[in-house]
Amino acid sequence: xxxxxxxxxxxxxxxxxxxxxxxxxxxxxxxxxxxxxxxxxxxxxxxxxxxxxxxxxxxxxxxxxxxxxxxxxxxxxxxxxxxxxxxxxxxxxxxxxxxxxxxxxxxxxxxxxxxxxxxxxxxxxxxxxxxxxxxxxxxxxxxxxxxxxxxxxxxxxxxxxxxxxxxxxxxxxxxxxxxxxxxxxxxxxxxxxxxxxxxxxxxxxxxxxxxxxxxxxxxxxxxxxxxxxxxxxxxxxxxxxxxxxxxxxxxxxxxxxxxxxxxxxxxxxxxxxxxxxxxxxxxxxxxxxxxxxxxxxxxxxxxxxxxxxxxxxxxxxxxxxxxxxxxxxxxxxxxxxxxx
Amino acid sequence: xxxxxxxxxxxxxxxxxxxxxxxxxxxxxxxxxxxxxxxxxxxxxxxxxxxxxxxxxxxxxxxxxxxxxxxxxxxxxxxxxxxxxxxxxxxxxxxxxxxxxxxxxxxxxxxxxxxxxxxxxxxxxxxxxxxxxxxxxxxxxxxxxxxxxxxxxxxxxxxxxxxxxxxxxxxxxxxxxxxxxxxxxxxxxxxxxxxxxxxxxxxxxxxxxxxxxxxxxxxxxxxxxxxxxxxxxxxxxxxxxxxxxxxxxxxxxxxxxxxxxxxxxxxxxxxxxxxxxxxxxxxxxxxxxxxxxxxxxxxxxxxxxxxxxxxxxxxxxxxxxxxxxxxxxxxxxxxxxxxxxxxxxxxxxxxxxxxxxxxxxxxxxxxxxxxxxxxxxxxxxxxxxxxxxxxxxxxxxxxxxxxxxxxxxxxxxxxxxxxxxxxxxxxxxxxxxxxxxxxxxxxxxxxxxxxxxxxxxxxxxxxxxxxxxxxxxxxxxxxxxxxxxxxxxxxxxxxxxxxxxxxxxxxxxxxxxxxxxxxxxxxxxxxxxxxxxxxxxxxxxxxxxxxxxxxxxxxxxxxxxxx
Numbered sequence: 027x028x029x030x031x032x033x034x035x036x037x038x039x040x041x042x043x044x045x046x047x048x049x050x051x052x053x054x055x056x057x058x059x060x061x062x063x064x065x066x067x068x069x070x071x072x073x074x075x076x077x078x079x080x081x082x083x084x085x086x087x088x089x090x091x092x093x094x095x096x097x098x099x100x101x102x103x104x105x106x107x108x109x110x111x112x113x114x115x116x117x118x119x120x121x122x123x124x125x126x127x128x129x130x131x132x133x134x135x136x137x138x139x140x141x142x143x144x145x146x147x148x149x150x151x152x153x154x155x156x157x158x159x160x161x162x163x164x165x166x167x168x169x170x171x172x173x174x175x176x177x178x179x180x181x182x183x184x185x186x187x188x189x190x191x192x193x194x195x196x197x198x199x200x201x202x203x204x205x206x207x208x209x210x211x212x213x214x215x216x217x218x219x220x221x222x223x224x225x226x227x228x229x230x231x232x233x234x235x236x237x238x239x240x241x242x243x244x245x246x247x248x249x250x251x252x253x254x255x256x257x258x259x260x261x262x263x264x265x266x267x268x269x270x271x272x273x274x275x276x277x278x279x280x281x282x283x284x285x286x287x288x289x290x291x292x293x294x295x296x297x298x299x300x301x302x303x304x305x306x307x308x309x310x311x312x313x314x315x316x317x318x319x320x321x322x323x324x325x326x327x328x329x330x331x332x333x334x335x336x337x338x339x340x341x342x343x344x345x346x347x348x349x350x351x352x353x354x355x356x357x358x359x360x361x362x363x364x365x366x
Numbered sequence: 367x368x369x370x371x372x373x374x375x376x377x378x379x380x381x382x383x384x385x386x387x388x389x390x391x392x393x394x395x396x397x398x399x400x401x402x403x404x405x406x407x408x409x410x411x412x413x414x415x416x417x418x419x420x421x422x423x424x425x426x427x428x429x430x431x432x433x434x435x436x437x438x439x440x441x442x443x444x445x446x447x448x449x450x451x452x453x454x455x456x457x458x459x460x461x462x463x464x465x466x467x468x469x470x471x472x473x474x475x476x477x478x479x480x481x482x483x484x485x486x487x488x489x490x491x492x493x494x495x496x497x498x499x500x501x502x503x504x505x506x507x508x509x510x511x512x513x514x515x516x517x518x519x520x521x522x523x524x525x526x527x528x529x530x531x532x533x534x535x536x537x538x539x540x541x542x543x544x545x546x547x548x549x550x551x552x553x554x555x556x557x558x559x560x561x562x563x564x565x566x567x568x569x570x571x572x573x574x575x576x577x578x579x580x581x582x583x584x585x586x587x588x589x590x591x592x593x594x595x596x597x598x599x600x601x602x603x604x605x606x607x608x609x610x611x612x613x614x615x616x617x618x619x620x621x622x623x624x625x626x627x628x629x630x631x632x633x634x635x636x637x638x639x640x641x642x643x644x645x646x647x648x649x650x651x652x653x654x655x656x657x658x659x660x661x662x663x664x665x666x667x668x669x670x671x672x673x674x675x676x677x678x679x680x681x682x683x684x685x686x687x688x689x690x691x692x693x694x695x696x697x698x699x700x701x702x703x704x705x706x707x708x709x710x711x712x713x714x715x716x717x718x719x720x721x722x723x724x725x726x727x728x729x730x731x732x733x734x735x736x737x738x739x740x741x742x743x744x745x746x747x748x749x750x751x752x753x754x755x756x757x758x759x760x761x762x763x764x765x766x767x768x769x770x771x772x773x774x775x776x777x778x779x780x781x782x783x784x785x786x787x788x789x790x791x792x793x794x795x796x797x798x799x800x801x802x803x804x805x806x807x808x809x810x811x812x813x814x815x816x817x818x819x820x821x822x823x824x825x826x827x828x829x830x831x832x833x834x835x836x837x838x839x840x841x842x843x844x845x846x847x848x849x850x851x852x853x854x855x856x857x858x859x860x861x862x863x864x865x866x867x868x869x870x871x872x873x874x875x876x877x878x879x880x881x882x883x884x885x886x887x888x889x890x891x892x893x894x895x896x897x898x899x900x901x902x903x904x905x906x907x908x909x910x911x912x913x914x915x916x917x918x919x920x921x922x923x924x925x926x927x928x929x
Binding site for chain 1: 436437439442444450452453458460461535536537538539540590593607609610611612613615633635637638639640641643644647648651653802804805807808828838845847848
């Protein structure tokens with residue numbers, strides 16, 4: 027029962043966080059010098075058009091009433107309308123959010139799948155060749171700027187080797203001849219479900235470079251975290267006992283030691299997931315990936331405040347939810363972790 | 367045991383992911399299907415009659431289910447476009463989506479590229495006339511034209527399109543402001559009654575808000591349907607699929623009134639790529655056929671590439687520096703003239719802009735009707751500037767000026783920095799401040815006495831007429847909108863208003879009057895006219911038939927191209 031209490035408490039806290047985030051971003055976005063009514067009309071608004079748009083958008087009301095209206099429609103699941111494109115933000119998000127999530131999830135998979143085992147192995151054979159390599163890799167991954175790594179990969183794999191596509195989610199030929207029908211918005215999943223084999227391969231190929239670029243930071247982080255805590259855990263008495271008992275080394279490392287060592291890494295995974303969500307902004311611009319980052323960049327440049335607030339809220343939701351889920355996973359793995 | 371479970375589950379998930387990821391290597395063979403596409407092109411030339419010809423004739427019929435037959439790469443025109451398309455609604459669209467609109471929709475008239483004998487060409491109208499006062503216009507419409515949804519194009523459809531655009535009053539709808547009433551005379555004749563004289567034939571050729579669309583589609587499907595990636599115009603291509611922010615694919619409209627000929631493109635793809643480096647990679651590798659906004663420093667290299675053609679043509683866009691004519695010291699005409707002499711036009715254009723710009727002759731850009739080399743230019747002459755300042759009572763300068771520009775625009779910033787150095791020689795301190803457009807404009811619209819001294823911005827025409835430049839930026843305004851020089855000159859106002867009124871009936875005379883008005887502005891030194899921008903486009907050399915038309919910026923009329 028303690029767990030349910032905990033979850034409820036956390037959810038309540040999440041609502042408070044979301045509310046404050048919406049309040050802060052709304053007011054910051056609205057206080058910035060801009061004229062949303064003029065932006066709504068277009069680049070060459072006339073006075074009459076501005077007056078009409080001000081009324082349509084309710085901008086003639088005091089700011090707190092505007093916020094109240096925004097909040098009530100938000101509670102009804104209505105994120106509002108983009109000032110720039112005059113279209114419902116929800117519709118636009120339906121295409122942009124899955125694109126980003128697909129990229130972020132792919133990068134998490136790459137990062138953790140390589141990072142955790144590599145961390146375990148280099149921790150187990152501290153000072154060995156693999157350890158040296160993975161330490162250099164980790165430092166490089168964390169310190170290489172995203173835009174540099176992205177351009178480098180493009181140069182090597184597109185311009186030189188001509189192995190991988192440079193941008194976008196699928197190629198033009200596939201878009202024309204084997205069009206993807208969006209179901210989930212994850213192209214790899216949608217094409218697989220539809221049995222659209224050429225498009226699936228194409229989508230997967232397009233995912234590789236941006237996902238690696240985005241994964242770099244998390245990869246470096248999880249190598250280092252896992253390595254450090256594995257080294258610490260291997261000095262524990264119970265590991266010695268297991269060795270004496272003659273358990274196979276693989277079991278000791280990946281079952282007994284990793285279970286205890288993974289805690290700090292899990293924390294980092296949560297952080298780097300949300301980091302990737304915002305970090306994808308640069309990656310998406312470099313790889314012309316039509317995701318949240320690109321959407322947000324354009325919104326910020328044109329001061330499209332409903333979009334800015336909505337995207338901020340969504341990232342916050344992910345942050346809160348991912349952290350909650352990770353806490354629960356931790357508690358499941360280690361009963362000593364008290365949910366409080 | 368209980369605690370071991372989550373770990374094994376975690377490991378199972380990892381394993382499953384590993385399994386999924388191991389599916390990745392087999393994907394490399396995609397290179398194999400990719401290669402045949404390239405080898406298919408030569409194959410098409412080897413055996414054109416046998417295999418390709420039937421496919422080509424089948425293809426137009428197959429526009430509906432596109433996956434039935436593979437379209438060869440050579441029949442696809444790929445436009446790598448540097449910005450996204452915010453609004454695909456023909457009644458409200460007022461942005462870069464023009465490049466799509468112009469292939470989907472048509473207007474009544476068409477503005478010819480510079481150098482043509484006539485300014486306008488017929489499009490959906492075959493002929494038109496007006497009364498001598500240009501307050502009543504009659505258009506004869508083209509017969510046998512169909513919209514993409516199969517509906518016929520006629521007088522009722524035309525009336526609906528324009529009235530809908532006016533009713534929504536968003537975007538460039540104001541261009542129809544003079545239109546009071548649209549009368550359907552018969553199925554293919556329409557009469558416009560205007561509330562004041564205006565060149566309606568020119569207005570009808572506008573690049574925004576003048577598209578004619580199917581009333582049935584708009585009524586039944588609504589505005590959002592268009593933005594989901596559909597169109598219902600009369601143009602040669604129609605939207606087949608749209609991935610927001612990423613790609614838009616168009617296919618032929620089989621019933622296009624102009625008909626289809628051998629060699630024209632089957633499909634048009636707009637691929638949206640914001641990164642200039644990627645744009646360049648795309649055009650160099652041949653993945654794209656057309657693009658613009660590549661880094662200017664790389665243009666010489668692109669010119670040397672035999673697979674590419676770099677087109678450099680005038681645009682109708684220019685950079686002006688509006689001077690605050692009501693706030694001291696710039697309320698003094700002599701000081702404004704001195705400023706006009708203090709900018710190193712030639713040096714800047716040669717050193718920074720290269721082939722991307724030429725010095726302006728007044729506010730109307732080169733290539734547009736009403737532009738004339740008779741309008742004098744200021745040249746860089748610090749001696750002259752100094753003597754003008756002395757005459758005005760500022761022999762050693764000694765004042766400070768604030769110049770605002772759109773932050774992020776490298777060219778505008780360099781204009782400011784170079785100018786600052788020159789003005790310092792005259793004892794004038796120039797503060798340059800980059801603001802986002804909204805903030806810059808807000809400051810400009812505030813009290814002129816507290817506003818900036820110099821407002822640097824680009825102007826482009828919403829209506830292809832000198833009036834768009836002269837009226838918007840220099841006509842007196844009760845409430846400031848774009849007259850950010852706060853210029854008030856009743857004589858000038860009257861001259862351009864009159865010129866506009868007669869521009870529908872006597873374009874010769876109107877041109878002379880517009881030139882006269884520009885000379886007034888130059889003499890009054892209301893603004894610095896820095897330069898007219900050139901449009902630079904890069905195309906693959908095997909794409910033939912591109913004509914740059916600055917009236918429709920960055921538009922490629924794919925119908926007129928072949929490969």
